[in-house]
Amino acid sequence: MWLNASCLLEFQIPVPSPFLLKLRPRSGRNQWIAREEYILSPSAPVNEFTDMFGNLCQRLVAPAGNFSVRTSVYVETADSSDTAPNAPFIEVQQLPDDTLPFLYPSRYCESDRFTEMAASLVRGYSSGYDQCTAIVEYVRNTIEYTPGAGQQIISATELNQLSAGVCRDMAHLGIACCRALSIPSRMVVGYLEGLVPMDLHAWFEVYVGNRWYTLDPTQADMNGGRIAIAYGRDAADVAIFSQFGNPVELLNMKVTVEQMSGPNY
CATH class of the missing domain: 3.10.620.30 (C8orf32 fold)
Incomplete structure (x- = not known):
């Protein structure tokens, strides 16, 4: 099946604050990422790296004021997860x-x-x-x-x-x-x-x-x-965001997941 999933995070930030985000899924055996959007508002320089578990991580310094992160991804995935009764223990x-x-x-x-x-x-x-x-x-x-x-x-x-x-x-x-x-x-x-x-x-x-x-x-x-x-x-x-320094306020978080016929290229 095709899914369109999105996540919106909105913050109030008193002073420029370092963030570490984990919001980008990767293609693998169980999922294929066909298209994605990743929007920071206001825009900020981002450095991306892969951590020890293979996760895509984004480092940035969010500016003071209202700051939002909006992601959207079109993914092909199975409509249910595999089960395996009697699958053996591996020594x-x-x-x-x-x-x-x-x-x-x-x-x-x-x-x-x-x-x-x-x-x-x-x-x-x-x-x-x-x-x-x-x-x-x-x-x-x-x-x-x-x-x-x-x-x-x-x-x-x-x-x-x-x-x-x-x-x-x-x-x-x-x-x-x-x-x-x-x-x-x-x-x-x-x-x-x-x-x-x-x-x-x-x-x-x-x-x-x-x-x-x-x-x-x-x-x-x-x-x-x-x-x-x-x-x-x-x-x-696996925290989707980690913030360092003076505390910030998470004003809003919205998640949607919709089944689609396929990505609209």
Whole structure:
């Protein structure tokens, strides 16, 4: 399917402020970027680089006053995410080198604290994908999904105590449990067609059966086109914007995702 996704960020900035943005999706195995727009108002010089996870990052200094970032992208993607019951666990010594950073505990995914819990959740399940789906079911059934309520990032350990969180927090818990089983797990932020309420969305991917598979504790099924914008170990790596120095005010954020017949060249 073809999707047109857009994101608008509007800020009030007291003094010129450095920003790091991650708002440009890349073409890959699961998505093809046909066209995109990226508009800064007022315009500012931008330096783009690729971070250690392959994300396209934009550095700039936003001028004082009203400042906006508007992005739009036309993407060809699948109308649902692949599933793979019985996809096998890959032993650590057989894993590709680029999956290894997603085995370690990270700031918001303290996998070293979930060894016993993860083992109990997957008892009786085949090693690999089936264990991951058991963890997703646990997160979905025990954590209340409260979209729009999470301004402060919380870790997997904190969420397990609070029992309510946003998509980002639920992904943290799923990732931590999967990593506790030595299954590489990474966080993804992007767009999801049909998400209610519409916003940028977070989910996670696991590496089993020699490839990455999408998992999402907030959704009852894997239907809907997805556009991945950024990948990382946890929310600290996939923030769509990071601002440094004197605090700025985010006045408005608007996200849209529409199914299209194809890009209008």
